[in-house]
Amino acid sequence: MVKVTLALAAFVAVVAASPRSKRTMHVHERRENVPSGYVKDGAAPSDHVLNLRLALVQSNFKSLEDKLYAVSTPGNAEYGQHLSKEQVEALVAPSSDTTSAVKDWLSSHDISSNTISPAGDWVGINVTVKQANTLLDADYSTFTHQSTDEQTIRTLSYSIPADLKSHLSLVHPTVAFPVKPFGSPKVVGKFSKKSNLTADAAPASCATSFTPTCAQQLYGIPSAPATQPSNRIAVAGFIDQWANLADLKSFLQTYRTDISPSTTFSTVLIDGGENDQSTPGIEANLDTQYTVGVATGVPNEFVSVGENNPDGIDGFLDIINELLGEDDVPNVLTTSYSFNEPDLPFSIANNLCNAYAQLGARGTSIFFSSGDGGVSGGQSQSCTTFVPTFPSTCPFITSVGGTTGIPETAVDFSSGGFSTLFAIPDYQSADVSAYLSKLGSTNAGLFNKTGRAFPDLAAFGVNVEIVFGGEFGTVDGTSCSTPITASLFALLNDELIAAGKSPLGFLNPFIYANQGAFTDITSGDNPGCSTDGFSAGTGWDPVTGVGSPIYSVLRTAAGL
Ligand SMILES: *[C@@H]1O[C@H](CO)[C@@H](O)[C@H](O)[C@H]1NC(C)=O
Numbered sequence: 069m070v071k072v073t074l075a076l077a078a079f080v081a082v083v084a085a086s087p088r089s090k091r092t093m094h095v096h097e098r099r100e101n102v103p104s105g106y107v108k109d110g111a112a113p114s115d116h117v118l119n120l121r122l123a124l125v126q127s128n129f130k131s132l133e134d135k136l137y138a139v140s141t142p143g144n145a146e147y148g149q150h151l152s153k154e155q156v157e158a159l160v161a162p163s164s165d166t167t168s169a170v171k172d173w174l175s176s177h178d179i180s181s182n183t184i185s186p187a188g189d190w191v192g193i194n195v196t197v198k199q200a201n202t203l204l205d206a207d208y209s210t211f212t213h214q215s216t217d218e219q220t221i222r223t224l225s226y227s228i229p230a231d232l233k234s235h236l237s238l239v240h241p242t243v244a245f246p247v248k249p250f251g252s253p254k255v256v257g258k259f260s261k262k263s264n265l266t267a268d269a270a271p272a273s274c275a276t277s278f279t280p281t282c283a284q285q286l287y288g289i290p291s292a293p294a295t296q297p298s299n300r301i302a303v304a305g306f307i308d309q310w311a312n313l314a315d316l317k318s319f320l321q322t323y324r325t326d327i328s329p330s331t332t333f334s335t336v337l338i339d340g341g342e343n344d345q346s347t348p349g350i351e352a353n354l355d356t357q358y359t360v361g362v363a364t365g366v367p368n369e370f371v372s373v374g375e376n377n378p379d380g381i382d383g384f385l386d387i388i389n390e391l392l393g394e395d396d397v398p399n400v401l402t403t404s405y406s407f408n409e410p411d412l413p414f415s416i417a418n419n420l421c422n423a424y425a426q427l428g429a430r431g432t433s434i435f436f437s438s439g440d441g442g443v444s445g446g447q448s449q450s451c452t453t454f455v456p457t458f459p460s461t462c463p464f465i466t467s468v469g470g471t472t473g474i475p476e477t478a479v480d481f482s483s484g485g486f487s488t489l490f491a492i493p494d495y496q497s498a499d500v501s502a503y504l505s506k507l508g509s510t511n512a513g514l515f516n517k518t519g520r521a522f523p524d525l526a527a528f529g530v531n532v533e534i535v536f537g538g539e540f541g542t543v544d545g546t547s548c549s550t551p552i553t554a555s556l557f558a559l560l561n562d563e564l565i566a567a568g569k570s571p572l573g574f575l576n577p578f579i580y581a582n583q584g585a586f587t588d589i590t591s592g593d594n595p596g597c598s599t600d601g602f603s604a605g606t607g608w609d610p611v612t613g614v615g616s617p618i619y620s621v622l623r624t625a626a627g628l
Pocket residue numbers: 119180181182192193194
């Protein structure tokens with residue numbers, strides 16, 4: 069309560085103290101209060117230099133979205149005809165009017181800018197706090213995070229000239245405070261020097277010890293190596309989690325004795341990312357072990373995104389812009405990290421979601437874990453309304469929930485629900501309406517019936533065997549389900565490319581059109597916020613989506 073009052077007082081002071089500039093200024097974004105965990109210290113030093121980035125309005129995002137659906141919807145005349153780098157950039161580049169309107173405004177303040185994204189929709193400027201306060205009618209202040217003592221400079225509100233509203237979508241850093249993604253599976257079994265399992269035969273019980281062989285058996289995933297060198301699976305790494313090569317080797321020596329133990333991944337470093345082999349990351353190890361270990365023979369790339377990320381969303385946008393800058397994008401990108409949607413301003417979430425649409429149009433299948441807090445968000449927490457997770461709520465990515473047991477049921481931590489930012493896309497609207505009519509008034513008022521619903525599908529997510537720091541043990545989480553699912557689709561892409569066909573690209577229209585290619589998960593629920601959450605049932609549900617994949621049926625559905 070005290071915090072809220074302080075924040076409101078600060079905001080009122082900003083408005084009162086703002087100098088009026090000659091051009092009519094309109095408040096572009098503002099937040100009502102300081103996010104929980106932060107306290108405001110006072111004005112930021114006026115000569116401190118801010119590296120600001122401005123997102124220009126994309127000229128033709130609607131056409132890009134139409135193209136994305138055309139190339140991703142089975143039966144469409146353009147199905148599989150993914151766009152080139154140049155084609156995507158032409159659709160999202162800002163118009164010359166937009167670029168000059170923004171540049172003229174900056175020059176009128178003697179500020180020069182440079183282009184910082186492949187399509188030219190982001191520009192960067194370096195200005196002092198004093199200049200930024202004048203340019204944006206802002207009140208840049210220093211805030212301290214109470215538990216980490218980390219200081220950050222932000223403003224609770226900023227304005228732009230009224231006539232630039234249709235040209236400028238957002239400025240960062242302004243009102244978006246640093247957010248850390250959730251990741252990291254939960255450790256279940258005690259880690260020990262020796263594996264409890266022998267060779268790579270399936271364990272006596274895959275339900276209690278899940279290995280790559282279990283994934284192959286459960287979903288019919290082939291063990292024969294992929295053949296296409298142009299096919300690539302990328303694994304995203306964040307929060308200083310590094311994938312360990314020695315651990316991967318002992319994982320393969322134990323669980324994939326049929327392939328070379330030196331099978332490995334390449335590493336790409338962005339935003340000051342590292343590849344420190346002395347400190348393995350549990351999430352990074354899980355993700356690389358279950359992509360190298362399941363997507364047999366598919367070229368594998370670990371993208372380590374560092375903490376020097378200026379994009380306002382912990383490097384999540386930087387990695388996408390990095391990939392969009394390449395002529396050949398990976399066919400699959402898997403990420404087992406997520407945010408709670410309410411922690412993000414719509415402007416930043418929407419800009420990133422649009423970047424996923426661009427990568428999807430290029431032909432990448434993008435997977436995100438749905439989260440491990442049931443209906444309470446990325447991690448279990450107390451809540452009064454359900455907390456959806458992002459990027460799962462972005463309609464342009466594929467969200468993966470979790471299952472347990474054989475035969476599979478929904479696992480109780482599997483996050484799922486409905487966006488409060490993004491509207492429901494056509495590809496799922498009939499299935500979601502069918503679910504909502506069965507649901508009736510259960511959970512009414514706790515979620516947004518018109519939002520994009522997630523997850524889209526699910527896979528096994530408990531008692532998953534990994535190697536970490538030279539020891540063997542098991543972990544739980546949708547962090548496990550995601551690389552397993554991504555690997556299955558990477559192998560389908562290999563077969564498609566070998567047959568001279570296009571890779572699958574953005575998957576959701578294909579998934580909802582081919583529900584017979586999934587094992588419907590019909591029991592279990594995802595409790596949270598002092599409720600039982602949602603229940604899995606016949607058809608799509610916000611716990612396990614359309615169900616878990618069946619390789620052989622997906623093969624046929626993909627035209628193989
Ligand atoms: C802003 O500063 C960064 C280094 O911090 C530099 O790379 C960039 O080119 C500068 N941008 C402009 C527009 O001067």
